Amino acid sequence: MSAILLLGHPNVGKSVLFHRLTGTYVTVSNYPGTTVEVARAAASFDRARQLLDTPGILTLPARSDDERATVRALLGEEAAVLLQVGDAKNLRRTLTLAALLAELGVPMVLALNMSDEATERGVSLNAAQLAKDLDVPVVETVATAGKGIGALTHALAHARVPAALLRYDAHAEASVCALAERIAAVAPHPRLAARGLAILFLGRDPEVEAWLAERAGSAFRELVHLRGPENAAALARERAQAAEMLARSVTTQAPRRSPLLSQRIGQLVVHRLWGLPVLAAVLYAVYEFVGVFGAGTLVALFEEGLFQGLINPAVTQAVESTITVQWLADLLVGPYGLWTMGMTYALALILPIVGTFFVAFGILEDSGYFARLSVLANRLLATMGLNGRAVLPMVLGLGCVTMATLTTRILYSRRERLISTFLMALAIPCSAQLGVVLGMLGSVSLAATLIWLTSMLSVLVVAGFLAARLVPGRRIALVTELPPLRLPVLGNVLKKTGARLRWYLMEVIPIFLLGTFLMFLLDKAGILPWLIGAGEPLVAGWLGLPKEASAAFVMGFLRRDFGATGLFALGSRLSPLQTVVGMVTITLFVPCIASIMMIAREQGTRVAALMLALIVPTAFLVGGALNAVLRLAWS
Amino acid sequence: MVLIPLAFVPPGREVRVAQFAAGLDPLQREQLAAYGLAESRAVTVLQQSPMTVIQSEHVEIALEHAVARQIWVERS
Numbered sequence: 016m017s018a019i020l021l022l023g024h025p026n027v028g029k030s031v032l033f034h035r036l037t038g039t040y041v042t043v044s045n046y047p048g049t050t051v052e053v054a055r056a057a058a059s060f061d062r063a064r065q066l067l068d069t070p071g072i073l074t075l076p077a078r079s080d081d082e083r084a085t086v087r088a089l090l091g092e093e094a095a096v097l098l099q100v101g102d103a104k105n106l107r108r109t110l111t112l113a114a115l116l117a118e119l120g121v122p123m124v125l126a127l128n129m130s131d132e133a134t135e136r137g138v139s140l141n142a143a144q145l146a147k148d149l150d151v152p153v154v155e156t157v158a159t160a161g162k163g164i165g166a167l168t169h170a171l172a173h174a175r176v177p178a179a180l181l182r183y184d185a186h187a188e189a190s191v192c193a194l195a196e197r198i199a200a201v202a203p204h205p206r207l208a209a210r211g212l213a214i215l216f217l218g219r220d221p222e223v224e225a226w227l228a229e230r231a232g233s234a235f236r237e238l239v240h241l242r243g244p245e246n247a248a249a250l251a252r253e254r255a256q257a258a259e260m261l262a263r264s265v266t267t268q269a270p271r272r273s274p275l276l277s278q279r280i281g282q283l284v285v286h287r288l289w290g291l292p293v294l295a296a297v298l299y300a301v302y303e304f305v306g307v308f309g310a311g312t313l314v315a316l317f318e319e320g321l322f323q324g325l326i327n328p329a330v331t332q333a334v335e336s337t338i339t340v341q342w343l344a345d346l347l348v349g350p351y352g353l354w355t356m357g358m359t360y361a362l363a364l365i366l367p368i369v370g371t372f373f374v375a376f377g378i379l380e381d382s383g384y385f386a387r388l389s390v391l392a393n394r395l396l397a398t399m400g401l402n403g404r405a406v407l408p409m410v411l412g413l414g415c416v417t418m419a420t421l422t423t424r425i426l427y428s429r430r431e432r433l434i435s436t437f438l439m440a441l442a443i444p445c446s447a448q449l450g451v452v453l454g455m456l457g458s459v460s461l462a463a464t465l466i467w468l469t470s471m472l473s474v475l476v477v478a479g480f481l482a483a484r485l486v487p488g489r490r491i492a493l494v495t496e497l498p499p500l501r502l503p504v505l506g507n508v509l510k511k512t513g514a515r516l517r518w519y520l521m522e523v524i525p526i527f528l529l530g531t532f533l534m535f536l537l538d539k540a541g542i543l544p545w546l547i548g549a550g551e552p553l554v555a556g557w558l559g560l561p562k563e564a565s566a567a568f569v570m571g572f573l574r575r576d577f578g579a580t581g582l583f584a585l586g587s588r589l590s591p592l593q594t595v596v597g598m599v600t601i602t603l604f605v606p607c608i609a610s611i612m613m614i615a616r617e618q619g620t621r622v623a624a625l626m627l628a629l630i631v632p633t634a635f636l637v638g639g640a641l642n643a644v645l646r647l648a649w650s
Numbered sequence: 651m652v653l654i655p656l657a658f659v660p661p662g663r664e665v666r667v668a669q670f671a672a673g674l675d676p677l678q679r680e681q682l683a684a685y686g687l688a689e690s691r692a693v694t695v696l697q698q699s700p701m702t703v704i705q706s707e708h709v710e711i712a713l714e715h716a717v718a719r720q721i722w723v724e725r726s
Contacts, residue, residue: 074684078677104708108686136708248676251683281710287699390701390712402714403701427677492717494681497703497710 017095018065019058019171020088024112025071026386026498027102028128031158031507033068036060036168052421053088060168067092070425075115076218076247080424086215086222089119094206096174097123103155104133106140106266110258111251113149114180115215120208122174123151126167130155132499137269145265150178159381159504181257187250190217194241201238202230218247281383281500285390294391297384301375302453302464309371310454318363330354342539351538357531360580361524368450369519373512376414376446381503381511385410386495393493399479400486401426402493405435412443415519417610419443420617430488433622436614437482440606441630442475447519451579452598459591466645470599474637526608530570530577537569557639558600559646560593561585567597571604578604592645600638605631651725657702657718659695665723667691674720682721685711692726 021029033039039056054068069088070081077083088094099116101109109127116123127133127142146153152170156163182188194213198204204212215223216238228235274282284293331348338344348355379385388410389403396405404426412419416439423432444452456464483490537543543566550565558564564582571578578601582589589597605611605627615623653668667689670679686706687693696703696710702718704711 074680078680105686107707108684108709111684133708138708248680248683251680252688255683255686255688282696282703285701285703285712286697290700390703393712393714394700403712492675492678492714493701494678494685494711494713494717496685497712499710 018055018067018093019096019098020067020069020092020094021098021100022069022085022089022112022116023071023100024102024108025073026496027071027100027109028158029071029100030054030068032100032126032128032156032167033066034510035158035161035164037066052084053092067094072112074251075112076215076220077222079427083222084424086220089207090204090222090226094121096171097121098126098171098174099123100126100128103127103130103140104136104138106138106145107255107259107262110180110262111255113177114254114258115211117149117177117180118208118214119211120176121206123177124167124170124174125149125151125153126156126163127153128156128158130163131157131160132501135275137272138266139269140266142265145261148178148261148265149180151175159501159507180261181253183250183253187217187253190241190243194238197234197238197241198227198231201232201234202227214250217242218250277500277502281387281497284384284500285387285497290391294388297379301379302457304375305368305371305450306453306457306464309368310450310457313367313371314364314454317367318359322359322363327355327359345539346532346535349535351531351535353528353531353535356534357528358524360531360577361520361527364451364580364583365447366516366520368454369447370512370516372446372450373414373515373519374508377508377511377515378503381501381508383498383500386498387500389493389495390497395476396479397490398476398483399438400434400483400490401431401479402491404493404495405431408435409439409443412439412445413449414446414515416440416443416445416606417613420610420613423617427491428488430486431491433618434479434482434486436618437626437629438475438479440610440614440626441478441603441633442471444471444602445607445610448579448602451583452602455579455583455594456598459594463591463595466595466641467598467602470637470641471602474603474633478633527577534566534570543569553635557635557642558596559642560597561588563588564597567601568604571601572608577607592642592649595645596638596642599641600634603630603634603637605634653722653724655719656693656695656704656713656721656723657698657715659698659723661695661697664692664694664726666726667693668722668724671720671722674717678717682711682713682717685709687711687721693723 021033023029033054036058037056038059052070055065058064058066067088069085072082072085074082077086097116097119099113106127113125127140133140142153142155152173152175154163154167154170156167183191191210191213194216195209198212199209203209212223212227216227227238231238283289334344334348338347345352347353350356385407389406392406393403396402407425408419408422411422419439420436423435426432426435452467453464456467534543537546546569547562547565550568551562554560554565554568555562563585567578567581570581579598582597582601611623611627614626656665659665667687669689686709691706693704693706696705701712701714
């Protein structure tokens with residue numbers, strides 16, 4: 016099977032191009048560094064060919080976990096063609112990577128993406144000349160608009176092994192040749208040229224090292240000895256120099272004009288004075304769209320209008336007239352019925368909220384705003400031992416904590432991954448939960464929402480502050496690229512929203528039904544009233560909630576939003592104060608089963624168990640304290 | 651030629667990277683190189699607060715003061 020491997024720097028549009036070439040959307044996401052695992056799909060132009068999308072590589076030799084996944088794909092996948100995706104307005108950088116990829120001896124095609132942005136900035140490049148110099152097909156594309164895809168498909172059939180971009184200086188060249196010769200003898204790779212492996216090995220790439228150690232066996236020591244103390248940075252510098260020469264010879268830059276509007280806005284949103292008002296405006300717009308329109312208008316339409324008004328009475332009548340066994344009818348349409356509770360929750364309450372959230376999220380994501388947010392958030396995250404880079408998983412956590420836990424792989428140290436995973440599990444509500452929480456608080460008052468927000472941020476900062484001091488290791492300062500702001504393409508946002516919703520419903524409906532079934536069992540077996548009674552001192556006494564709210568916490572063990580929905584169902588029986596306390600507690604309360612499993616997978620079972628042991632008491636402690644404080648303030 | 655740290659350059663000014671200080675973390679040096687920041691490259695400082703933001707060719711790069719203080723630049 017001849018696979019095509021997509022490779023390139025972060026945020027050059029690999030995943031969008033992947034979508035254009037396969038028709039498949041990688042649901043993870045599309046801002047820098049959010050593809051953290053290799054995705055694969057059949058090419059739409061030839062179903063027999065497979066396309067592989069890889070995480071972006073900032074530096075090769077690899078340094079972070081996601082970059083290592085890309086090198087693993089290079090080593091392990093049966094890739095017949097490498098499709099390097101590069102940023103057309105930044106040819107020097109693209110060619111620096113090409114200088115290394117060219118040494119692997121695999122047929123290649125170069126796609127220079129975002130060529131519209133290059134044109135806007137007065138960069139014109141001679142693609143035909145570049146194709147001759149590299150001896151591979153070079154195609155200019157605009158993946159988001161679907162431009163150049165036909166030409167790219169055509170070029171993929173004519174991929175060629177590239178010409179080398181440089182010869183290293185005599186000393187380095189001697190090491191490369193000597194190593195390549197030994198590698199070819201003791202650990203030949205079925206597809207990759209020994210010279211390419213030698214260069215990566217000299218650069219101390221951990222995956223290539225591991226691969227050689229396994230293949231070469233006892234001869235590996237010899238390879239290590241041959242490598243000596245070679246300076247990895249020197250090789251990278253020489254590649255950069257060669258790339259710069261070539262880039263200059265094929266591009267021309269028009270005389271500088273005044274900055275583009277998108278550049279002006281881009282600077283405004285990270286401005287020390289204007290950045291925060293812009294952020295507040297963005298948050299307010301999201302609140303209006305998701306909290307008021309999604310959780311208010313749409314939920315009323317779906318739940319009261321469609322489900323309670325039309326569908327549920329019809330379903331109940333149909334079930335009761337056909338099924339005479341009482342408990343079976345109850346299982347379907349009773350108070351804890353699979354349809355009346357499980358499906359109604361999932362489709363009438365959660366779907367409109369999550370749907371509007373994903374639309375808002377997709378718009379912000381495609382605009383490039385999230386990367387700029389890392390500049391504003393850097394100082395705050397520094398108090399938690401993290402840097403602005405952690406904003407990416409944290410914001411994705413507002414979408415889905417499970418996915419975000421996986422995305423912490425883009426962070427550079429184990430310490431950062433541990434701290435950010437913990438903070439997300441504790442205090443970052445996922446979109447489903449956020450939707451329900453905002454919807455409920457929105458119906459109380461803006462003040463209620465602000466109290467909830469302040470509580471969450473305080474817990475986040477205090478827990479982060481403590482974690483930064485308790486977890487050993489040091490903080491890494493932020494250095495990051497800020498991709499240009501772009502106007503999102505509505506079609507792409509909707510497609511992405513559709514893909515996310517499909518994934519979400521596939522995950523959520525089985526768990527909702529399972530949860531409902533458990534509730535039904537607990538109720539029929541008479542355990543639920545007992546649990547409600549047992550939880551009463553904690554829930555009613557300490558948190559000051561109605562004792563029925565215990566049931567919501569039981570449900571919260573399955574999914575956080577399920578728990579919040581349980582409180583939502585109590586609705587008007589909660590006072591404003593009880594609503595705020597309930598929402599704060601349930602937001603902090605255990606992450607959903609799926610995310611606990613993901614934490615265990617990424618961090619180990621022991622760490623996951625420890626996190627749970629910290630999170631549950633913290634949730635009740637904070638909720639109770641808030642209850643006490645608010646009661647004092649209210650009276 | 652007098653060298654000053656990148657962190658001290660007022661916004662709007664164009665400067666040339668002269669050298670990286672020895673105290674710069676190797677991982678960060680590699681990152682900077684990967685973003686295209688190398689000796690003798692011209693950069694324009696866009697802002698210094700809350701972080702240093704520079705433009706080099708068509709790339710905007712944000713870096714913390716702790717890092718920007720380790721990069722020596724000269725007037726271009």
